[in-house]
Amino acid sequence: xxxxxxxxxxxAAGSAGTAPQLESFSYDDAVVRKFLxxxxxxxxxxxxxxxxxxxxxxxxxxxxxxIPTNLGLEYLTFxxxxxxxxxxxxxxxxxNAIFAGIYYSTQRLCKTRMFSDTLSNLNFWGxxxxxxxxxxxxxxxxxxxxxxxxxEWPIDILIAVVWLGFFGVNxxxxxxxxxxxxxxxxxxxxxxxxxxxxVLHVFNNLVVPTGILKSYPIYAGVQxxxxxxxxxxxxxxxxxxTPFLGMMYYFLPKQAERPVFSYRLSIVHFWSLVFIYIWxxxxxxxYTALPDWAASLGMLFSLxxxxxxxxxxxxxxxxxxxxxHKVASDPILKFFVVATxxxxxxxxxxxxLSIKSVNALSHYTDWTIAHVxxxxxxxxxxxxxxxxxxxxxxxxxxxxxxxxxxNLHFWLATFGILLYIIPIYVAGxxxxxxxxxxxxxxxxxxxxxxxxxxxxxAIIPMYVLRILGGLAYMAGACIGAYNLYRTWxxxxxxxxxxxxxxxxxxxxxxxxxxxxxxxxxxVTNFALRLNVWSTGWWHRRWERLPxxxxxxxxxxxxxxxxxxIIPTFVIRSNVPTIETVEPYTPLELxxxxxxxxxxxxxxxxxxxxxxxxxxxxxxxxxKPGEFVYDHPFQWGSRRIGxxxxxxxxxNPQALWHVLHxxxxxxxxxxSIMPPYKWLLEQELDTESIPVRVRAxxxxxxxxxxxxxxxxxxxxxxxxxxxxxxxxxxQAAKIHAELEEQNDNGPxxxxxxxxxxxxxxxxxxxxxxxxxxxxxxxxxGSKVIALIAYLQRLxxxxxxxxxxxxxxxxxxxxxxxxxxxxxxxxxxSVGVKGGR
Amino acid sequence: xxxxxxxxxxxxxxxQIALILFFGVFVAVVIRTWMRPKRDMDKQSEIPLSDxxxxxxxx
Numbered sequence: 101x102x103x104x105x106x107x108x109x110x111x112a113a114g115s116a117g118t119a120p121q122l123e124s125f126s127y128d129d130a131v132v133r134k135f136l137x138x139x140x141x142x143x144x145x146x147x148x149x150x151x152x153x154x155x156x157x158x159x160x161x162x163x164x165x166x167i168p169t170n171l172g173l174e175y176l177t178f179x180x181x182x183x184x185x186x187x188x189x190x191x192x193x194x195x196n197a198i199f200a201g202i203y204y205s206t207q208r209l210c211k212t213r214m215f216s217d218t219l220s221n222l223n224f225w226g227x228x229x230x231x232x233x234x235x236x237x238x239x240x241x242x243x244x245x246x247x248x249x250x251x252e253w254p255i256d257i258l259i260a261v262v263w264l265g266f267f268g269v270n271x272x273x274x275x276x277x278x279x280x281x282x283x284x285x286x287x288x289x290x291x292x293x294x295x296x297x298x299v300l301h302v303f304n305n306l307v308v309p310t311g312i313l314k315s316y317p318i319y320a321g322v323q324x325x326x327x328x329x330x331x332x333x334x335x336x337x338x339x340x341x342t343p344f345l346g347m348m349y350y351f352l353p354k355q356a357e358r359p360v361f362s363y364r365l366s367i368v369h370f371w372s373l374v375f376i377y378i379w380x381x382x383x384x385x386x387y388t389a390l391p392d393w394a395a396s397l398g399m400l401f402s403l404x405x406x407x408x409x410x411x412x413x414x415x416x417x418x419x420x421x422x423x424x425h426k427v428a429s430d431p432i433l434k435f436f437v438v439a440t441x442x443x444x445x446x447x448x449x450x451x452x453l454s455i456k457s458v459n460a461l462s463h464y465t466d467w468t469i470a471h472v473x474x475x476x477x478x479x480x481x482x483x484x485x486x487x488x489x490x491x492x493x494x495x496x497x498x499x500x501x502x503x504x505x506x507n508l509h510f511w512l513a514t515f516g517i518l519l520y521i522i523p524i525y526v527a528g529x530x531x532x533x534x535x536x537x538x539x540x541x542x543x544x545x546x547x548x549x550x551x552x553x554x555x556x557x558a559i560i561p562m563y564v565l566r567i568l569g570g571l572a573y574m575a576g577a578c579i580g581a582y583n584l585y586r587t588w589x590x591x592x593x594x595x596x597x598x599x600x601x602x603x604x605x606x607x608x609x610x611x612x613x614x615x616x617x618x619x620x621x622x623v624t625n626f627a628l629r630l631n632v633w634s635t636g637w638w639h640r641r642w643e644r645l646p647x648x649x650x651x652x653x654x655x656x657x658x659x660x661x662x663x664x665i666i667p668t669f670v671i672r673s674n675v676p677t678i679e680t681v682e683p684y685t686p687l688e689l690x691x692x693x694x695x696x697x698x699x700x701x702x703x704x705x706x707x708x709x710x711x712x713x714x715x716x717x718x719x720x721x722x723k724p725g726e727f728v729y730d731h732p733f734q735w736g737s738r739r740i741g742x743x744x745x746x747x748x749x750x751n752p753q754a755l756w757h758v759l760h761x762x763x764x765x766x767x768x769x770x771s772i773m774p775p776y777k778w779l780l781e782q783e784l785d786t787e788s789i790p791v792r793v794r795a796x797x798x799x800x801x802x803x804x805x806x807x808x809x810x811x812x813x814x815x816x817x818x819x820x821x822x823x824x825x826x827x828x829x830q831a832a833k834i835h836a837e838l839e840e841q842n843d844n845g846p847x848x849x850x851x852x853x854x855x856x857x858x859x860x861x862x863x864x865x866x867x868x869x870x871x872x873x874x875x876x877x878x879x880g881s882k883v884i885a886l887i888a889y890l891q892r893l894x895x896x897x898x899x900x901x902x903x904x905x906x907x908x909x910x911x912x913x914x915x916x917x918x919x920x921x922x923x924x925x926x927x928s929v930g931v932k933g934g935r
Numbered sequence: 936x937x938x939x940x941x942x943x944x945x946x947x948x949x950x951q952i953a954l955i956l957f958f959g960v961f962v963a964v965v966i967r968t969w970m971r972p973k974r975d976m977d978k979q980s981e982i983p984l985s986d987x988x989x990x991x992x993x994x
Contacts, residue, residue, distance in 0.1 A: 205983070211987075282978075285979075354984065363979055363980035368964060368965050368968050375964075379953075397950045397953075397954075
């Protein structure tokens with residue numbers, strides 16, 4: 101705690117009895133040092149995993165061998181470690197950078213020590229524990245399958261506790277105890293970060309647990325997608341943008357030794373981001389089954405974001421007015437300038453990508469990947485490392501080990517990021533154009549599985565270049581880590597802790613503008629009040645009241661969210677119910693959970709947009725009503741492989757899928773999908789089927805299919821042991837199909853020598869050892885459940901509807917998107933049948 | 936009853952109301968910010984430059 105009274109108050113304190121006593125305080129830099137170490141360490145981990153992923157795409161097997169690049173290990177497959185990479189980059193690298201920056205600057209902006217050293221340390225160790233748990237669970241396939249929100253519910257609770265309980269409380273209590281009356285704009289950005297991330301995190305992670313490591317979100321399909329991208333986009337806004345902007349508003353003026361160009365502009369920058377950013381989420385779902393009005397709104401607000409973002413960028417660049425000569429020699433300013441430039445680029449590109457016609461081309465391609473890396477490596481990465489170079493000499497109280505190495509880091513990182521993003525832009529646009537290319541006769545230029553493979557092969561050289569770019573960026577980071585380590589190694593035996601003195605702020609503040617008198621007369625009371633209010637006299641007061649300020653930020657964010665969320669959940673025409681869409685069978689549900697655990701959504705979408713080329717390639721476009729039982733939705737955001745929304749129609753053959761999972765590259769030459777041999781060998785966990793079924797039933801109370809389920813011969817939906825039996829029966833049927841398609845024989849995984857009754861190896865008449873099947877694909881293997889799910893995907897739309905009970909006529913089963921003929925109920929989760 | 940009210944409402948209007956509301960607030964913030972005295976702005980923008988309290992502070 102910081103408020104030990106100065107033993108000898110200096111005389112400057114004024115005459116006794118009237119002036120407040122001076123307080124002595126020092127800053128807690130120990131915790132900043134810890135976060136800085138963690139930031140650098142996790143940065144290297146995040147980059148390393150990224151490079152492993154980048155290698156896996158163009159090289160699914162180690163060149164010249166048959167060994168898969170994931171070494172045949174399920175824990176190292178792309179689908180499982182891609183979330184590890186994104187989580188490490190966002191929450192471990194950027195997260196620790198945020199904490200380091202905020203803990204350092206907040207204390208100095210408030211002229212006080214952090215409220216509690218204990219909370220600071222709980223924040224540090226709690227956050228590292230979360231990262232460690234993520235690093236363990238994600239490769240194990242424990243995931244919610246929502247991008248950047250993959251961690252399962254126990255870890256989510258821990259995140260909420262550490263973020264709000266430790267970090268939030270510590271931060272806000274520090275604000276309360278500050279000795280600087282005005283809260284500098286950086287602190288506003290930190291406030292927005294803390295409260296908004298809390299709201300986003302809590303509402304996107306509302307789930308029904310089925311065990312310690314598995315849960316289903318309470319939302320399904322369209323609504324789940326909406327909530328996820330409301331979260332996903334604003335995770336970028338309020339985790340990767342606002343805290344970094346706050347840090348830039350602090351560290352850039354510090355290093356440039358001049359105040360920010362326009363403090364006014366920084367205030368406008370803040371409020372416009374808070375008011376506009378929260379709306380932009382739906383632009384991630386253009387042309388999907390999300391209602392068009394929501395997507396249009398997302399686009400409009402995204403375009404509006406361009407202005408404040410560029411206002412901020414210009415503000416940063418102009419802060420260097422008269423100091424540009426320093427940029428040439430100062431590596432820290434170099435990092436900041438490039439970070440600002442990438443901020444400008446990414447915030448121009450984001451709105452552009454949200455424009456529907458651009459998005460039609462860019463979505464599901466590598467263009468998005470290039471965009472996020474220009475943001476994460478260019479903006480966040482450069483700012484974080486610039487900050488690290490700023491902090492190191494001050495925190496370690498030693499001269500930076502080598503300025504030359506810092507410059508080398510800068511140039512390697514700049515070269516690396518360009519070598520990374522430019523080929524990936526080319527790859528994304530190439531693939532997007534190839535997917536939609538039509539011949540003169542009106543058919544797809546690259547159609548069918550071979551056509552898709554051609555679109556993959558075309559971008560492989562770009563994937564190789566990306567590896568080199570990533571390696572260069574990481575080499576820079578390694579040099580940076582070494583430089584920081586050597587600076588730390590030269591630290592004094594004991595850190596000097598400067599003690600500052602200042603009087604506390606008085607409890608009552610007289611400096612606020614007084615409520616002015618109205619300047620008009622002869623009008624209603626309301627008009628008088630409005631006249632007074634419009635002078636803005638109150639703004640000055642509540643911008644130094646942290647709690648009231650925070651409350652307004654929360655209101656701005658929540659109101660904006662509700663404007664979008666309520667209609668999405670309430671308007672019935674948003675999700676027209678399709679009569680033939682029924683819940684998944686117990687086996688399909690288990691198979692779906694394998695699909696989720698393996699992270700298939702990282703490479704395959706399940707969303708056919710109403711675009712000619714997509715309908716031609718994948719079949720009838722996706723309808724919102726098809727996803728009402730999808731907890732969570734699996735629309736995906738990238739098509740490294742083809743869309744699977746209608747794979748049950750286009751490719752239902754069990755043997756095809758088994759051959760494909762066994763060795764995709766051999767079965768579909770040119771495929772870059774890794775083998776999934778373990779799915780053929782591992783046994784399905786049938787014990788947990790009843791609890792999974794129960795959870796889904798709980799999420800759809802009163803659903804008519806629980807009483808009458810087509811896939812159970814019109815009897816009630818199977819539960820408990822019956823569900824397990826139902827699953828086994830369905831598995832046996834698919835297994836029989838498989839063996840029939842496999843020349844009426846088992847699908848053999850391994851062979852063994854045949855031995856006779858005496859234990860002798862049997863040989864044929866030519867003296868060759870006779871081999872017999874050792875391990876085969878069993879009906880209880882995971883792959884059978886996964887195939888059950890894949891066979892069902894996208895087929896409900898074309899099923900023959902069950903006869904209507906009353907009339908004997910088939911129920912309406914059309915599913916026009918305009919909802920003219922579809923049978924509708926108040927079609928959404930929890931609403932349907934429930935109210 | 937509540938369900939009927941919800942069903943009868945035209946929520947698409949919300950998006951337009953919201954757009955106007957938020958744009959209005961944004962404009963108000965801009966106007967208000969530019970009305971602030973330069974002296975205050977300059978003083979506040981200098982807060983990060985010193986780690987020590989700079990006197991005189993606002994009490």
